[in-house]
Amino acid sequence: MIRYRKNFFLKHYSLSIFLLTFSMFIFASGPSIDFEEVAPGIFVHQGEHLDVDETYHGDIANIGFIVGEESIAVIDSGGSLKIGNELKTAIRKFSKLPVRYVINTHVHLDHIYGNASFVGENVDFIGHVELPKAMALRKEFYERINLEFLDVPNDQSIQVAPNILIKPNESKIFDLGNRKIKVTAFSIAHTKTDVTIEDMKTKTLWAGDLLFTERTPVIDGDIHGFIAVIDKILMLDIEQVIPGHGTPTKKWKEAFLKEQDYFKLLRDEVRLAIDNDQDLQLTIDTAGQSESKKWELFDIQNARNINQIFPIMEWE
Numbered sequence: 682m683i684r685y686r687k688n689f690f691l692k693h694y695s696l697s698i699f700l701l702t703f704s705m706f707i708f709a710s711g712p713s714i715d716f717e718e719v720a721p722g723i724f725v726h727q728g729e730h731l732d733v734d735e736t737y738h739g740d741i742a743n744i745g746f747i748v749g750e751e752s753i754a755v756i757d758s759g760g761s762l763k764i765g766n767e768l769k770t771a772i773r774k775f776s777k778l779p780v781r782y783v784i785n786t787h788v789h790l791d792h793i794y795g796n797a798s799f800v801g802e803n804v805d806f807i808g809h810v811e812l813p814k815a816m817a818l819r820k821e822f823y824e825r826i827n828l829e830f831l832d833v834p835n836d837q838s839i840q841v842a843p844n845i846l847i848k849p850n851e852s853k854i855f856d857l858g859n860r861k862i863k864v865t866a867f868s869i870a871h872t873k874t875d876v877t878i879e880d881m882k883t884k885t886l887w888a889g890d891l892l893f894t895e896r897t898p899v900i901d902g903d904i905h906g907f908i909a910v911i912d913k914i915l916m917l918d919i920e921q922v923i924p925g926h927g928t929p930t931k932k933w934k935e936a937f938l939k940e941q942d943y944f945k946l947l948r949d950e951v952r953l954a955i956d957n958d959q960d961l962q963l964t965i966d967t968a969g970q971s972e973s974k975k976w977e978l979f980d981i982q983n984a985r986n987i988n989q990i991f992p993i994m995e996w997e
Contacts, residue, residue: 714740714767716775719929720883720921721750722860724775726768728759728791728926730896730977737830739764742791743925745887746772747880749857750937753779756878756887757925758795762839765795782855784864785843786889786925788815789901790823796841807855808843809866811875815879816840817891818939847876867891869902871912877914878964884920886933894927897982898940904948904990943972951987951994961991 716724725745731737739760740780746768747754753776758765772780783799784790784807792818796806801924820840827833847853852861862899871890878887890899891910900907922933930936950968959967965984973979 684893686922698784699799714764714771716745716771717929719923720880723880723883723885724748725923725929726771727928730926732978732981733791733826733830734981739794739827739831740788741926743888743923743927743929744792744795745923746780746831746877747857747860747862748776748778749860751778751856751858753778754782754855754857754862754878754924755780755799755861756782756784756982757786757792758783758798760791761794761827761833762797762837763831765798765957766781769798780804781857782845783841784808784876784878784886785812785877786878786891787872787952788812788819788892789872790819790826791888792889792925793840794827797839798842801981806841806843806847807845807847807853807864809876810846810848812846812874813842815872815874816842819918847978865938866963867913868906870907871899872902875910879917879919884918885923886914886917886919886921887923888914888925890925890937891935892922892924892927893940893976894924894930894936895977896926897976897979898943899982900944900986900989903993904986908941910941911937911944939975943969943976946972947983947990948994951990952997955991955995961988964991982986 714726716726719725725743726743727743731741738788742757744757744759759768776976780799782805783796788866824835825836836943847864849866852863852865854861864879867875875891921931947969951964954964954968965987968987969983
């Protein structure tokens with residue numbers, strides 16, 4: 682594993698992105714971030730398995746970058762400008778090439794708030810066609826989380842929406858210099874804003890939160906759509922998958938099937954509970970429990986998943 686020691690920062694903010702970035706780059710402090718080169722030119726930092734409601738610090742998602750011969754693509758930028766700055770610093774440890782693209786795999790705050798670190802550097806931001814709208818709708822809610830857990834004032838929770846948009850079931854190819862990457866958007870699954878990024882040179886797929894390893898998968902979209910998207914991904918000709926949370930794996934089919942098995946079990950047990958006129962709380966206490974030993978943060982995430990799908994499935 683390749684490691685570096687990040688710079689030290691103070692919590693000093695200004696109204697402009699430039700001054701905010703500069704002050705945090707010089708003065709703030711925190712633990713070091715490790716990057717692993719999981720395939721030639723592909724660097725990943727694994728976020729911690731922490732819940733947003735418990736000691737959230739903006740560093741719980743997997744983030745990283747792909748290095749071509751002419752430029753670099755960032756894949757998810759972390760949960761804060763601070764994490765984005767650390768990512769930018771890490772990139773310079775490995776390459777002097779310019780960052781050309783920042784790609785967000787979906788809307789969740791732990792994946793998008795480092796975008797501001799790359800503004801003003803001739804960077805294009807890439808995402809799902811629904812991502813700008815989803816970011817705007819969640820802005821106030823995310824600002825409250827950032828204020829409570831990161832001590833970031835609302836006017837400094839800076840959202841940077843994509844300017845290159847990918848429609849569902851559409852793919853676009855971007856060339857980093859003898860290195861093509863394919864960005865594919867999906868219909869509703871984990872969220873309404875999911876994209877994957879395939880490095881065609883190494884057959885490595887960045888799945889975003891369409892894949893969780895170790896940590897309990899999260900449904901913030903539609904459980905049926907999630908199951909269907911997994912079927913599509915299982916047909917790909919790839920060799921390795923980088924999940925949105927957890928350890929990158931070459932046993933990627935097993936990982937996706939484990940996730941899909943959990944969703945199918947949860948779907949069937951919630952459907953049975955509804956058929957039996959079981960209320961939501963009893964369903965939360967019982968559905969999916971046979972999976973509890975297979976996943977981290979199970980009690981929290983399983984309950985949220987049921988809260989998400991129960992009212993939708995009641996109408997089916």
